[in-house]
Amino acid sequence: MDLITKGLEKVVDMVKLRVINFVNIFLSSVLIAFAWNMFLLPHKILSSGVAGIAMMLALITPINTGIINYALNLPLMVLGFCKLGKRFMFYTIFSVTVTSIALLLIPIKAISSDPILSSVFGGVLAGIGTGLIFKSSGSTGGFDIIIFMLTRKKELPAGMLMFALNAIVIFVAGFVFDWDSALYTMLSIFVSGKVIDAIHTKHLKLTLMIITDNGEKVREHLISKLVRGITIMDGEGAYTRERRKVLFMIISRYELAGVKRLIKEIDPKAFVNVMETVEVMGYFRRDG
Known part of the structure; x- marks a missing residue:
């Protein structure tokens, strides 16, 4: 009965997490659409990436930004679904869909002049x-999908790729509208990036140090769910003198939330230290 109860609890916790993730993504996607239609688009200020291209096309055509945004993302989402993680892409498709619909429903009206x-x-x-x-x-x-696919197999500088792609959007905005709009776009992208860094990590790769009493179970659980290597070392508490396992692994930034959930499922009391990884030499699989 205990095993059945624990199994049911894990299923309930997993369902709760999925529901929370979907609610967070739904509200966050609506917030993004609100920011575009109420602050950026009325002043011909663009967002970064494909969204910026969609906004630019919407400003010079009668087609709504939501329709263009979804149309531009659709082939990328299909490719991403085939090449990247299924759960990651399910959440991404949901986010793009909600944002695009919200852009259709929220009126374009400037809050500030x-x-x-x-x-x-x-x-x-x-x-x-x-x-x-x-x-x-x-x-x-x-x-994000483009960068993931480009860096999945090759050691390419993701930060520089993202900067180059966004620079193209800003440069084109200067010619299509005016250079004031391009500079405002640059300011908006800069502020947005800083806020993202404050909420989430900006680095593509992270190193996790996991100290746990259930080293073998944590290892098996992580390996069964992730395509990542793990290094295991023996550790000893300086005060308690208790023996523990220390697991080291490198993951991509998008895997962090999922990895923390997987660790918590086996050992809620595990000590996890998340460190920024500047560079990785050697083989690092990129299809996580």
Whole structure:
């Protein structure tokens, strides 16, 4: 009975987490659409990535941003679903869908007449929404999917790739509209990035040090759910003198929320230290 009870508790906890993630992604996606339609679009200020391209096309055509955003993301989502993690892509598809629908329903109306204030507050709100979606193991689609596929097998500088892709959006915005709009767009992207970093980690790779009394069970659980290598060492508490296992692993930023959940399922009392990883030499599998 105890095994059945524990199994049911794990299923309930998993369902609760999925529901919480979907609710967070839903509200965050609506917040992003609100930031675009109420702060950025009225002043011809763009967001980053594919969303920025969608906003630019919407401003020069009669088609709504939501329709263009979904149309541009659709082929990327199909490719991502085939190449990347299924759960990650389910959350991403849900986020893009909700954002696109919200863009259709929320009217485009300027809350502030000041483009600088609109750039800052629009960037803050979009950054909060994006950061919370990252924490829920999803993404907002667009360039995130492209970067993941480009860096999945090769050691390419993800940060530089993202900067280059966003720079193209800003550069084109300067020619299509004016350079003031391009500079406001740059300000909005900068503020949004800072907010995302405050909520979530900005680094592509993270190193986890896991200290647990259930080292073998944690190892088996992580390996069964992730395609990641794990290094195990013996540890001893300095005060208690108790023997524990120390597990080291490197993951991508999008896996962090899921890995913490997996560890908690086996050992809620495990000590987990999450460290920023500047560089990884050697083989690092990128299809997580």
